[in-house]
Amino acid sequence: MECKYVVFMGPAGSGKTTLTATFSDWLSSQGIDNVKVNLDPAVEYLPYDPDIDVRNYVDAREVAKKYSLGPNGALLASMDLLYGKLEDIKKELMEIEGEYVLIDMPGQLELFSFRSTGPLIVDRLSSKNRTAVVFLMDANFTASVENFLSILMLSHSIRIRHYFPQINAISKIDLLSPELLEELLTLKESPELLKEKVIDKGDPKYHDYINSIADFLIEEGIDFIPVSSTTGEGLDELFASIQNLISNLDEIETNL
């Protein structure tokens, strides 16, 4: 059986690492073998025991020391060094068995997504037709309509850049008030309600602009899965969605 890849992406602090841990536990509780890959050379603490840890190849703290680099330089150099270790990591990955490979991407999205090596790293470690990207957005971004539009636009930007089928997941929903969570869930059922929020809250000077962003996003479909790594809420729905996405890819492939 060929394994499937789930790549957790999202801006710094969106909860990728925590979700990797809880999603892995959830898969195991369902009897599904899974492999956890930490791809962040700069992570200090992991709430899971990685099967593959990029820090065994490149450790950002050591890179900083060895080359006398500041934090910025150390991170950039680490990502470039990681690229050079890709074949070794891939080889290690091939030796481990699991139905699902969970890839926990580096803390900062920008370091790989908007640099040339990033998409190459993801391509090499996963498999084009058996990979789903889970794009994580912090629930705090949903509290204001402008921020929600902004993070949804970022999600599209990442999707085009990486060219993988992508699922949006809203993390940390346990931190939302019951009213905000209710609003969010209503929006999922009736995305056109986003327009009312825009009318309500938009700065008049930016009104037309924000309105057309909202139109575009509604047209594309505002789909997301609310999850919480604390309560476990949404993990079953996330799994179903990943499975659907990957089996659809298989079908497309078979029909070509």
Add this chain to the structure above:
Amino acid sequence: MECKYVVFMGPAGSGKTTLTATFSDWLSSQGIDNVKVNLDPAVEYLPYDPDIDVRNYVDAREVAKKYSLGPNGALLASMDLLYGKLEDIKKELMEIEGEYVLIDMPGQLELFSFRSTGPLIVDRLSSKNRTAVVFLMDANFTASVENFLSILMLSHSIRIRHYFPQINAISKIDLLSPELLEELLTLKESPELLKEKVIDKGDPKYHDYINSIADFLIEEGIDFIPVSSTTGEGLDELFASIQNLISNLDEIETNL
């Protein structure tokens, strides 16, 4: 006379710091007083002599040492510490005279744009109706249509998040081949040509999706100023564009 603010934003490596230096020189050569603000606590080398340097308040290298933090933690902590120093920086800024204040944002966009303190920092240091954001994108991103669409979507995401009038500038155009530069300039005149590129090069599986992204971007208007910090090309056009944008804001304000 009240000063005007130009905020240089863009992902890591897009050339913000270099453009701050050359744009400042260009302004000075035109007899226009300008103040240069370095807002990156982690920058190692500056090609200009900053009038205000955030490293005098927060230095990411020292933060890393003092709190024994790795590169990631040091950057995040530095941004949070910077937020605490905002009033002091603002006070220093108020004491310096200049027609234009050039703000060179931290290397990594994500560290402020997609964290809660970021927009607050920009708001506090500039002035809502006298500020233009210059969003920089590396010319290398224009070489493939998918990457160009991706970075344009990122630009929209940032614009909604920060809520400032924004100009796109494409940096490092001296690195483009004459053919690619010609293509880029044609696209500026006739953005609908983007659709042809999408048809030519898009992955068939993603065709509809990429097509609708292109439609949205064309509808919004694909506007950008090609600049080169090496040859000085485009700096006059950038200046004119900033001036236009800010004087339009004045008018809007007067008419309200």
